[in-house]
Amino acid sequence: MTGPPRGTAARTEQRLRAVGLVALAAVALAIPFFFGSFRVGQFTQAIALAVAVLGLNLLVGYSGQISLGHGAFFALGSYVSAILIVRADVPYLLTLPIAGAACFAAGLLFGLPALRLRGLYLALVTLGLAIATPQLIKRFDGLTGGTQGLSVPRPAAPAWSGLADDQFLYLLTLAGAVVMFALAVGLVRGSVGRALIVVRDNEIAAKTMGVNLATVKTRAFAVSSMYAGVGGALYMLPIGFVAPESFPLALSFGFLAAIVVGGLATIGGAVFGALFIEFVPVYASDVDEALAGVIYGTVLIAFMYALPDGVMGLARRLWARRPAAAPPSREQDAAEDGDADGLSRGGARSEDVVQGIPGGSSR
Amino acid sequence: MERVVQVIVDGWATGSLYGALALAVVLIYRSTGIVNFAQGEMAMFSTFGAWALLEAGLPLALALLGTLVLSFLGGMLIERVIVRPVEGGEVLTVVIVTLGLFILINSGAGWIWGFGNRSFPSVFGDGTLAVAGVSVAVESLGIVAVLIAIVALLFVVSQRTRLGLAMRAVAMNPDSSRLVGISVGRTLMVGWGIAAVVGAVAGALIAPRLFLDVNFMGGVLIYSFAAATLGGFDSPLGAVIGGWIIGIAENLAGTYVDFIGADLKILVPLGVILVVLLFRPTGLFGSAGVARA
Numbered sequence: 001m002t003g004p005p006r007g008t009a010a011r012t013e014q015r016l017r018a019v020g021l022v023a024l025a026a027v028a029l030a031i032p033f034f035f036g037s038f039r040v041g042q043f044t045q046a047i048a049l050a051v052a053v054l055g056l057n058l059l060v061g062y063s064g065q066i067s068l069g070h071g072a073f074f075a076l077g078s079y080v081s082a083i084l085i086v087r088a089d090v091p092y093l094l095t096l097p098i099a100g101a102a103c104f105a106a107g108l109l110f111g112l113p114a115l116r117l118r119g120l121y122l123a124l125v126t127l128g129l130a131i132a133t134p135q136l137i138k139r140f141d142g143l144t145g146g147t148q149g150l151s152v153p154r155p156a157a158p159a160w161s162g163l164a165d166d167q168f169l170y171l172l173t174l175a176g177a178v179v180m181f182a183l184a185v186g187l188v189r190g191s192v193g194r195a196l197i198v199v200r201d202n203e204i205a206a207k208t209m210g211v212n213l214a215t216v217k218t219r220a221f222a223v224s225s226m227y228a229g230v231g232g233a234l235y236m237l238p239i240g241f242v243a244p245e246s247f248p249l250a251l252s253f254g255f256l257a258a259i260v261v262g263g264l265a266t267i268g269g270a271v272f273g274a275l276f277i278e279f280v281p282v283y284a285s286d287v288d289e290a291l292a293g294v295i296y297g298t299v300l301i302a303f304m305y306a307l308p309d310g311v312m313g314l315a316r317r318l319w320a321r322r323p324a325a326a327p328p329s330r331e332q333d334a335a336e337d338g339d340a341d342g343l344s345r346g347g348a349r350s351e352d353v354v355q356g357i358p359g360g361s362s363r
Numbered sequence: 364m365e366r367v368v369q370v371i372v373d374g375w376a377t378g379s380l381y382g383a384l385a386l387a388v389v390l391i392y393r394s395t396g397i398v399n400f401a402q403g404e405m406a407m408f409s410t411f412g413a414w415a416l417l418e419a420g421l422p423l424a425l426a427l428l429g430t431l432v433l434s435f436l437g438g439m440l441i442e443r444v445i446v447r448p449v450e451g452g453e454v455l456t457v458v459i460v461t462l463g464l465f466i467l468i469n470s471g472a473g474w475i476w477g478f479g480n481r482s483f484p485s486v487f488g489d490g491t492l493a494v495a496g497v498s499v500a501v502e503s504l505g506i507v508a509v510l511i512a513i514v515a516l517l518f519v520v521s522q523r524t525r526l527g528l529a530m531r532a533v534a535m536n537p538d539s540s541r542l543v544g545i546s547v548g549r550t551l552m553v554g555w556g557i558a559a560v561v562g563a564v565a566g567a568l569i570a571p572r573l574f575l576d577v578n579f580m581g582g583v584l585i586y587s588f589a590a591a592t593l594g595g596f597d598s599p600l601g602a603v604i605g606g607w608i609i610g611i612a613e614n615l616a617g618t619y620v621d622f623i624g625a626d627l628k629i630l631v632p633l634g635v636i637l638v639v640l641l642f643r644p645t646g647l648f649g650s651a652g653v654a655r656a
Contacts, residue, residue, distance in 0.1 A: 124585075125637065125640075127584075132629040186546070
């Protein structure tokens with residue numbers, strides 16, 4: 001991150017990062033053309049999950065509050081979209097923003113009382129929400145189809161595109177995810193992101209600087225719920241079916257495992273985390289039904305001990321330690337150089353995660 | 364009239380079970396500031412342990428006794444191995460670790476014993492007793508009595524023994540406690556052990572009323588959190604009374620409010636938590652926290 005002639009080093013890194021993004025985009029676009037339709041379906045689901053994981057990471061990673069109920073908002077988004085399509089014939093693309101808006105509103109409503117106290121109570125209330133979700137869905141069976149679930153016509157590929165349906169659905173989901181990720185990057189880099197981080201790291205300081213804690217927290221929760229809702233709708237569309245059993249407590253825990261694995265307070269970590277929770281259960285269930293849960297649990301604990309900034313943090317540290325660079329004083333440099341460029345900001349962020357999350361400070 | 368009394372006594376018994384688990388949660392919260400999300404799953408695991416001992420041919424009393432001993436050791440082990448490294452750290456870290464423990468114990472039990480459900484015998488049998496002309500289940504009265512006994516025992520231990528004194532000191536100020544020669548680590552371990560035992564008692568008493576499966580404590584945990592919130596998160600007596608209020612309210616609502624019925628009973632604790640947070644965040648008996656920069 002430093003290297004003696006800083007300017008050039010930073011520029012090279014920026015260029016490298018751009019190259020990396022282009023490569024990632026190329027891989028993402030190539031996937032539907034290189035895998036069979038079953039595999040493509042799994043990647044489609046992973047992308048939809050990534051949107052929800054990103055939403056949870058905005059909340060947990062950036063604002064330091066814990067929600068165990070994002071499965072509930074994920075479910076709400078799925079059902080809003082499904083019900084609009086099935087019962088009101090709304091075009092499917094239009095249901096995505098509506099699902100997002102509905103979850104935003106639900107998040108506000110729910111967060112308002114829970115956020116008056118720090119972290120903990122939100123976790124309690126949302127845990128209850130996640131446990132109650134399947135029952136709630138079944139209770140309103142007139143609307144949701146109850147235990148039988150709802151079958152939703154899957155969007156078909158337009159004839160001119162020459163794509164198979166599963167390829168089209170993949171690209172559709174990817175497009176939705178790209179929009180949501182771009183929005184998140186903007187949000188995190190702007191004043192909202194800074195306010196969130198201050199609230200997480202030092203509430204009193206935040207208050208002193210004129211950040212309205214309740215407002216910031218409640219909005220963060222609402223935005224995060226909105227992401228979960230859009231993710232849920234994106235998840236439902238390619239499958240074409242929703243049922244109460246699609247949203248067990250394990251889903252909410254999976255989201256949490258995903259952000260811890262990917263890296264708290266990172267945008268890119270959401271993708272890795274989503275791939276993790278999409279594919280680990282697939283392979284783990286070959287061994288034992290319970291194995292996925294055992295892995296999630298172990299991973300949550302082990303990462304909090306050993307890799308509190310997740311895979312993304314590890315990647316950053318390895319990158320910073322590459323042969324050509326960085327005398328050991330890089331923390332100071334990263335902290336000092338303010339916002340010279342995107343990358344050193346990224347560096348500063350990963351450092352503040354290291355200090356902020358893993359129990360460095362005393363109570 | 365008789366029906367109302369039965370509903371209330373049943374609710375009181377159920378509430379005692381919520382209170383027992385809430386008590387376990389509060390005991391740990393008081394001494395370490397940690398909300399142990401895995402408390403219910405620890406109790407579930409203990410109950411499965413009791414079931415396994417029964418299957419191995421032990422009589423019920425012996426199986427339960429063995430379970431309590433094992434739970435005590437298990438609770439201490441969990442504190443020492445899993446919780447100690449993050450104790451006193453950021454709330455987020457600690458919560459994620461106890462959640463990891465939640466998932467790990469839940470899936471671990473599923474791995475060992477499968478996901479099917481089993482029946483678990485009740486200590487109190489299924490007789491009824493006529494009290495003032497109303498017949499109530501012996502089990503319900505027994506459960507209430509057990510909880511009261513636990514609270515009394517904990518009170519004596521806390522107020523009249525050196526261990527209790529040490530635990531109160533550690534809860535109040537770990538650093539000063541260490542200076543006067545209390546082994547803070549060992550005290551906390553014992554605290555977790557006691558909480559695990561209280562949880563195990565709750566599990567063994569709840570299992571006969573529900574079916575024993577790996578998820579049977581999930582719902583109970585929410586009720587217990589509601590009980591602890593209502594009573595004040597740092598008040599053991601509050602946890603018990605909160606449990607009673609919620610158990611009775613839940614049973615009345617489930618019986619007499621049509622919309623709620625059996626399916627949506629889970630909304631009762633959620634509603635309670637939200638209302639308490641809005642109007643009295645410290646709960647009925649809790650003390651207000653003071654933040655220092």
